[in-house]
Amino acid sequence: MGMLWDSILLLLVAAFALFLVRVVLFKTGLIYMVKLWRRKMIDTFHVYQFYKVPEFNDNVQENQLYLKVYAYLNSLSSIENSDFTNLFTGKKTNEIILRLDRNQVVGDEFLGARVSWINGQDEDGVRNFVLKIRKADKRRILGSYLQHIHTVSDELEQRNTELKLFMNVDDDHQNGRWRSIPFDHPCTFENIAMETDLKNKVKSDLESFLKGKQYYNRLGRVWKRSYLLYGPSGTGKSSFVAAMANFLDYDVYDIDLSKVVDDSDLKMLLLQTRGKSVIVIEDLDRYLSATKSTTTAVTLSGILNFTDSILSSCAADERIMVFTMTGKELIDPAMLRPGRVDVHIHFPLCDFTAFKTLANNYLGVKDHKLFSQVEGIFQNGASLSPAEIGELMIANRNSPTRALKYVINALQTDGDRRGTGRRLLLESGSRRGTTEEVSQDMSGLLCGGGGGSSPAVKEFRKLYGLLRIKSSRKSGSFDVRDG
Numbered sequence: 001m002g003m004l005w006d007s008i009l010l011l012l013v014a015a016f017a018l019f020l021v022r023v024v025l026f027k028t029g030l031i032y033m034v035k036l037w038r039r040k041m042i043d044t045f046h047v048y049q050f051y052k053v054p055e056f057n058d059n060v061q062e063n064q065l066y067l068k069v070y071a072y073l074n075s076l077s078s079i080e081n082s083d084f085t086n087l088f089t090g091k092k093t094n095e096i097i098l099r100l101d102r103n104q105v106v107g108d109e110f111l112g113a114r115v116s117w118i119n120g121q122d123e124d125g126v127r128n129f130v131l132k133i134r135k136a137d138k139r140r141i142l143g144s145y146l147q148h149i150h151t152v153s154d155e156l157e158q159r160n161t162e163l164k165l166f167m168n169v170d171d172d173h174q175n176g177r178w179r180s181i182p183f184d185h186p187c188t189f190e191n192i193a194m195e196t197d198l199k200n201k202v203k204s205d206l207e208s209f210l211k212g213k214q215y216y217n218r219l220g221r222v223w224k225r226s227y228l229l230y231g232p233s234g235t236g237k238s239s240f241v242a243a244m245a246n247f248l249d250y251d252v253y254d255i256d257l258s259k260v261v262d263d264s265d266l267k268m269l270l271l272q273t274r275g276k277s278v279i280v281i282e283d284l285d286r287y288l289s290a291t292k293s294t295t296t297a298v299t300l301s302g303i304l305n306f307t308d309s310i311l312s313s314c315a316a317d318e319r320i321m322v323f324t325m326t327g328k329e330l331i332d333p334a335m336l337r338p339g340r341v342d343v344h345i346h347f348p349l350c351d352f353t354a355f356k357t358l359a360n361n362y363l364g365v366k367d368h369k370l371f372s373q374v375e376g377i378f379q380n381g382a383s384l385s386p387a388e389i390g391e392l393m394i395a396n397r398n399s400p401t402r403a404l405k406y407v408i409n410a411l412q413t414d415g416d417r418r419g420t421g422r423r424l425l426l427e428s429g430s431r432r433g434t435t436e437e438v439s440q441d442m443s444g445l446l447c448g449g450g451g452g453s454s455p456a457v458k459e460f461r462k463l464y465g466l467l468r469i470k471s472s473r474k475s476g477s478f479d480v481r482d483g
């Protein structure tokens with residue numbers, strides 16, 4: 001009997017001791033060390049194979065597999081178990097998303113096999129993922145595991161419809177030249193005051209481009225299309241680029257030429273862009289005239305090569321290239337020949353029809369007793385840019401009558417001067433050269449911008465303009481603008 005009680009007591013003591021060990025292990029985190037030793041022990045009995053997925057290939061182009069692995073790993077619940085995880089706010093309210101940090105290990109399981117990924121970087125700073133897989137499992141699962149990553153990341157990409165705005169940064173020899181932020185510019189073609197015919201023409205041109213993959217392939221041409229948007233400041237060129245990107249559902253690459261060292265650097269940048277994107281070079285004429293005396297900067301021929309097919313064919317497919325400028329006078333006709341720039345769109349100053357569109361959009365007014373007076377002033381040749389008119393309307397949006405009086409006043413003062421400019425612009429526009437005749441010139445945008453650059457207009461652009469980050473140029477003669 002005594003023996004039995006002894007054994008029961010011993011059992012109880014042993015159970016309590018085990019309970020205590022468990023509490024200590026879990027409460028102090030020692031369990032983590034135990035697991036680590038266990039894993040190390042097991043590892044010594046296995047032979048592993050490693051596969052590296054670098055962020056860039058030998059031509060410094062983005063490795064698509066790297067992006068897929070990145071998206072895939074961040075979707076795994078096991079990233080919570082890595083030692084260090086970054087937290088970001090998500091798109092939905094109160095949403096927190098987890099992102100893998102550098103040099104972290106993430107475990108994954110596939111078809112009963114355990115693999116792990118290490119998020120590291122080379123000695124030269126290039127990021128990579130390293131897959132660690134048991135040699136015994138390699139033959140059985142590797143092919144289907146990589147296929148699985150493809151499928152999951154493609155699904156994730158389809159769900160994530162967020163567009164990106166890429167900006168080129170100074171070369172740091174490490175993580176590529178593009179940095180991105182979410183692109184959520186609200187501008188659509190509907191918001192832009194533009195002749196309906198022209199707007200429809202542009203839309204159907206873009207639509208047929210989207211559907212044209214096989215057509216371009218059959219012709220042996222690279223699937224790309226280029227646009228030249230020209231017209232005075234504040235006429236909606238940058239807004240139009242945003243509207244194009246929203247219409248196409250494309251990312252935007254905004255090239256800041258002041259951060260491009262030379263022509264070959266520009267080529268590199270192009271090679272590092274992805275497909276389904278709008279690549280924009282803004283204010284090209286200003287850049288070229290500002291860098292005339294500089295020998296190291298990007299040249300017009302560098303930009304021509306940038307648009308030419310041989311180079312383009314090495315980069316991603318399905319791209320729209322857009323150049324914006326105030327006037328075509330400074331640009332070499334070679335740049336403007338068809339094939340290089342497919343569509344030219346002129347953004348003129350505001351006329352009465354465009355003014356009515358703005359009044360409708362900004363003030364919700366379709367007709368007003370002051371409209372006849374406004375029409376009269378436009379007929380006399382006065383004009384302002386849509387940016388200037390829009391600014392006055394926004395500032396007085398609670399009182400359409402007051403807004404219209406401000407517009408009339410502004411047209412009668414500033415606009416009279418600009419009216420002369422406008423007539424000259426239209427006259428020069430009517431003398432079209434051969435380049436323009438053969439190319440598809442879509443001039444006729446109803447609204448254009450005067451050189452309006454009052455502080456209020458600048459402030460307005462800051463709020464509503466396409467987000468652009470520009471640094472001042474070394475030469476100092478190139479404007480620092482908010483675009």
Ligand SMILES: Nc1ncnc2c1ncn2[C@@H]1O[C@H](COP(=O)(O)OP(=O)(O)OP(=O)(O)O)[C@@H](O)[C@H]1O
Binds near residue numbers: 194232447460461465
């Ligand atoms: N045609 C237009 N229709 C509606 N709004 C316009 C139009 N043009 C300009 N705006 C308004 O004016 C602001 C400035 O326009 P935007 O920056 O697109 O002009 P821009 O032609 O690119 O000027 P810049 O040559 O100075 O860069 C925009 O926020 C836009 O809302």
Ligand SMILES: [Mg+2]
Binds near residue numbers: 324
């Ligand atoms: Mg602009």
